[in-house]
Amino acid sequence: MSAQIKPVIKVIEDRCVNCHVCISVCPVKYCIDGSGDKVAINHELCIGCGACIRACTHKAREGVDDLDAFLSGLGRGEKMIAVVAPAVAARLPGKALRLNGWLKSRGMAAIFDVAFGAELTVESYLKHIKAKGPPLVIAQPCPAIVSYIETFQPELLPYLAPADSPMLHTIKAAREFRPELRGAQDSRDLPLRGQAPRIRRHGPWGLQRDPG
Ligand code: SF4
Numbered sequence: 001m002s003a004q005i006k007p008v009i010k011v012i013e014d015r016c017v018n019c020h021v022c023i024s025v026c027p028v029k030y031c032i033d034g035s036g037d038k039v040a041i042n043h044e045l046c047i048g049c050g051a052c053i054r055a056c057t058h059k060a061r062e063g064v065d066d067l068d069a070f071l072s073g074l075g076r077g078e079k080m081i082a083v084v085a086p087a088v089a090a091r092l093p094g095k096a097l098r099l100n101g102w103l104k105s106r107g108m109a110a111i112f113d114v115a116f117g118a119e120l121t122v123e124s125y126l127k128h129i130k131a132k133g134p135p136l137v138i139a140q141p142c143p144a145i146v147s148y149i150e151t152f153q154p155e156l157l158p159y160l161a162p163a164d165s166p167m168l169h170t171i172k173a174a175r176e177f178r179p180e181l182r183g184a185q186d187s188r189d190l191p192l193r194g195q196a197p198r199i200r201r202h203g204p205w206g207l208q209r210d211p212g
């Protein structure tokens with residue numbers, strides 16, 4: 001298990017009624033300890049799929065994000081770049097571009113569309129398939145899938161696509177072709193909550209592989 005795994009789900013104990021619905025929907029099960037008066041999460045085993053957040057009708061589950069640190073950094077004038085997912089158009093219908101305007105007004109150094117990085121990831125897949133002819137390729141942009149394989153199905157690790165994620169491709173391209181942005185923090189954990197279908201967004205950073 002990677003020591004870099006950070007908690008991405010938390011239990012708000014005041015709201016938890018110990019109904020165990022979260023356990024019933026959790027694909028891992030034993031990452032949730034239901035032996036006490038409130039449930040507790042074993043973060044080392046949680047794959048961050050977010051199923052428990054949707055299932056908990058008592059709003060006792062939340063994703064852990066770095067919104068406060070992000071806003072504080074912007075407020076202090078830290079140099080940052082934003083990598084925005086196309087899903088923002090669904091979360092903010094008709095207003096997605098206003099998010100870019102707001103980010104710029106708060107001092108964001110640059111804003112990139114992660115769809116660009118997705119094109120680079122596809123190219124990495126094609127290069128890998130052409131060069132190695134693997135019998136199976138498991139796409140890796142879903143951090144929950146990567147965490148699940150890493151933790152519970154390590155025999156599948158050789159089949160994970162040896163490619164950077166769209167996010168990392170975008171960041172690498174930005175730093176290569178916009179040298180003035182080197183040293184800026186990327187806002188990869190900028191939490192437009194619910195924007196992404198999975199919660200775990202940072203888990204696979206330790207698993208990024210160079211296209212080979
Ligand atoms: S579903 Fe919600 S209220 Fe029920 S045990 Fe899980 S966290 Fe607590």
Ligand code: SF4
Pocket residue numbers: 009022025026027028029031032041045046047048049050051052053199
């Ligand atoms: S995020 Fe997924 S794996 Fe983690 S506790 Fe919730 S349901 Fe289980």
